[in-house]
Amino acid sequence: MTTEADRLAQQASERLEPAYVLLDRIAGEVLRSRPVRAPLSEANLSGLQRLLADLVADEPLAWGMGFIAAPLIVDGLERYLVWWQRQNTRVARLRLNFDPTSVDVYDYLQMDWFQLPQRGQARVAYGPYVDYSGSDMYTVTAAVPVVADGVFLGVAGADLVVGEIERRLLEVLHGATADAVIINTERRVVAANTPRWIVGSRLPTMPQAGDFREVAELPLGIGWVLALADPAAG
Structure with missing residues (x-):
């Protein structure tokens, strides 16, 4: 028998499902961008860049979205992130410090929202928390794994607006x-x-x-x- 809590839980899920629909679109675009016989490079991701800019501009539930790569997946880099975010009415690509010798390095490989999809969790919602190491925003980070032929390529992620x-x-x-x-x-x-x-x-x-x-x-x-x-x- 369906209880009131079951019914409300279903309705609550439906309110947040659009975020994961967008993440699936991002993951799908990454997979479509992969060359058949060559490593993935930033040049392959031009379509993803356009998609991210459009999604962030149009979706009030998220103020930032992107693809966060596993080590060596994009251009052989240990860290690679393509992330677009909205600041007021402006949408721009976010640039972070990945220099491992720096005191303020952004080491996403150690973060739960990256590690949980890497371990096979299909959907992650980490937070709410203040992202001191990235954006300084109060957020929930939603993430899904991006996998091709059994290989973990990284994470499609979105920073959701807590309000x-x-x-x-x-x-x-x-x-x-x-x-x-x-x-x-x-x-x-x-x-x-x-x-x-x-x-x-x-x-x-x-x-x-x-x-x-x-x-x-x-x-x-x-x-x-x-x-x-x-x-x-x-």
Whole structure:
């Protein structure tokens, strides 16, 4: 039997699904750009560059998107990233420091949003967090692996606007008949329809039946959980 939590979790997933549709488009463009008998080079990615610029300009859910390559995949480089982001009304390519001898090197190979797809997780939503090492923005990084012939080429990623995520999820939670909250994989509150839970705060444990009236994982495949509870006493 479908519960209220199941129904709301499905609706919440539908609000965020467009981000992963875009990531699949980016991954598909990377795969189409690969030469048949030569290594992938930046010159092959001109179509991807145009696609990214257009997507970032048009999608309010994400302020940055791109392809983050595994070592040696593009032009034999240890680190390679093609990433476009929006700043106010301007869209431009982001340039980061990949010099391993530098104190402010951007070492994405050590970051969870890169490592989880590398280990085979089909969809990742890391955060919300402040990206101090990259953009200094409060964001959720969504990512999917890019794989060809069993070889991990890298990650298609997007930095999502936290305020837009919360707005879309609240549209769903306001339809709940009880206090409702959505929690990420780190037990942090992503959205709630009541001040009972503060966005960004962390629950002591993941919601479970017995502690909450109903609990359902979002079918989006990112490990986020929606929980319904009776109103707090007092």
